[in-house]
Amino acid sequence: MKSPADMKVIQIELTNACPRKCANCTRFCGHHEEPFFMDFETFKKAVDSLKGFRGIVGIMGGEPTIHPEFKKFMEYYRDNVGYDDYSTACYEPQKDFMRHILADAWHVDYSNHRGLWTSVTPRYYEHFELIQDTFGYQLLNDHSNPSMHQTLMVTRQELGVPDDEWVKMRDRCWVQNLWSASITPKGAFFCEVAAAMDATLGGPGGWPIEPGWWKRKPSEFGDQLKWCEMCSACLAMPSRDANDETDDVSPVWAKKLEEIRSPKVQKGLVNEFDPVAYQADKHSINQKVTPYIENQDERMGKTRGRLVPQKTTHVVWLTGRLSTAEAQTLLHEAKAAKQLDAVVSQDAAQRAVAEEAGVPFFTGPDALAELAKATRTKDWVLLIQDIKVPVTVAELIGNCVFNPGVVYWRNLQGGKLQFFNVRALSLAKGADLFCIETNYPARKTVELKAQKPEDYGLSKAEMFVRRLYKRFHWLKRALLGQPVSRGPIGELRSNRIQNSL
Incomplete structure (x- = not known):
């Protein structure tokens, strides 16, 4: 013994x-x-x-x-x-x-x-x-x-x-x-x-x-x-x-x-x-x-x-780089693919484009809190600028385990992607959606460098x-x-x- x-x-x-x-x-x-x-x-x-x-x-x-x-x-x-x-x-x-x-x-x-x-x-x-x-x-x-x-x-x-x-x-x-x-x-x-x-x-x-x-x-x-x-x-x-x-x-x-x-x-x-x-x-x-x-x-x-992420709220961030026609096309295609739950922008004028697509719009420093409440978001948010969700990103989200306390990001041609969870401890006191990464410690800000789920295996x-x-x-x-x-x-x-x- x-x-x-x-x-x-x-x-x-x-x-x-x-x-x-x-x-x-x-x-x-x-x-x-x-x-x-x-x-x-x-x-x-x-x-x-x-x-x-x-x-x-x-x-x-x-x-x-x-x-x-x-x-x-x-x-x-x-x-x-x-x-x-x-x-x-x-x-x-x-x-x-x-x-x-x-x-x-x-x-x-x-x-x-x-x-x-x-x-x-x-x-x-x-x-x-x-x-x-x-x-x-x-x-x-x-x-x-x-x-x-x-x-x-x-x-x-x-x-x-x-x-x-x-x-x-x-x-x-x-x-x-x-x-x-x-x-x-x-x-x-x-x-x-x-x-x-x-x-x-x-x-x-x-x-x-x-x-x-x-x-x-x-x-x-x-x-x-x-x-x-x-x-x-x-x-x-x-x-x-x-x-x-x-x-x-x-x-x-x-x-x-x-x-x-x-x-x-x-x-x-x-x-x-x-x-x-x-x-x-x-x-x-x-x-x-x-x-x-x-x-x-x-x-x-x-x-x-x-x-793996149980539920993802898809959010398009219109930065103003797209024309109105391009923004309308983007939102309609994203909605048809069931990858659009809300639109956000620092430009309040983009509200009209969101309303035309039939989705809620949020802006300002309280955008994240209002978004979470209106869409009943309790899990993951995929925030993507000016483009549709790439197929490779959708495959990653569906096949990998992500830490809800981390904000994941990737620079894409034409925009940037950010993937985060509203339950993150870093967001417990609220956050500005348009500079979300600044709320996280460096170790919890992770770039998605690889393309395939298999690339994230040991x-x-x-x-x-x-x-x-x-x-x-x-x-x-x-x-x-x-x-x-x-x-x-x-x-x-x-x-x-x-x-x-």
Whole structure:
């Protein structure tokens, strides 16, 4: 076993609510009549208690992004955990967002101390900019592709595992050794599964959430080790595809779940595991970090389409370079192509052209606010000067993931294109539509240089360079005496399974 101080990650669980009901979930989602949502004061205590921990302070659920105060929580988290590091953040468009995530996923020990575990719900899209600005490490899994979850709800006593064998197996458990300790509203725990069991079965709670709790040694875990007796993670057990939504539970667990009126039990989403028929030699003991999925590219399936721009408001900016006849032709062609929702101009005389085309017109310093209100724009705006939308641009928008916090631009023959989202933090206090880029920091003003969606994909070589760059970035900070994560020392120590207490 490991002290939490030696772990890669310690999780703060914002909630155990989740829109999914994955089979054999380590958080036991779906078994709670009333899921918890951590309050802000407890969250602050959790964050403050982990000061000095050099691994990742993870944000997890359930599904953390559905917490109603996610933005407020993350603002405090950013101010008190790690440091802002935009070196590999998602600002360029991404043809394959999962490859972008994977390029960053292999430097846990070189990250900015911040990590997010999520199933990529619509709330992820809503908080996309905040998430990219905050987390140097993200573990995404929408579970739409096969993801094999090990049976957890079987007790070792039902399987007849003797004490001497059990202690050795327990102390080499992959969850406790390779993953994380955890904080819930009920306290701090040496293991995330123990925390989930306590929350599910109405246990006594964890240790007080206070500075340094995570420095406890395995010999100090005490009564929390009783939860291991309820868990089969360290044993050779069968697995089930998460999409089955059915949990495999032993008779002891079945009784306990009935007592708490588990919603999954009431819906028939449990399968009683027969300890008598159990054959250990048919399965293997896990020693991998991610045993549930082999091809990491498959962590995102159906949700890939959720992250591309969902709705775009097309706006033509008439600068005055076109004649009235040319402007009329442009608007009629754009409208016929369903690429015209409004017209803007700094010249109020252009209103007549817009009215002739039957679309609203906006001008002046409040044009953006008035445009958003009149067209009910809540997502993306494509603002283009004096020309129709090029086919290549439409293909990019339809096939790439864009960061809502970035303004994208391209100079075109005859005009300029700007693509931005009205939810951008840079626009929160309002902005002049006719000089929109001045509201954004330089890193969030991105030129669309490439023409094809494929040009915004990461090759294997580029992914390798990204990982190499991250290590150079870490080394530079270390040499300058700036705060850093554990780096190569953590890489060697945290990936190792400890043999005993």
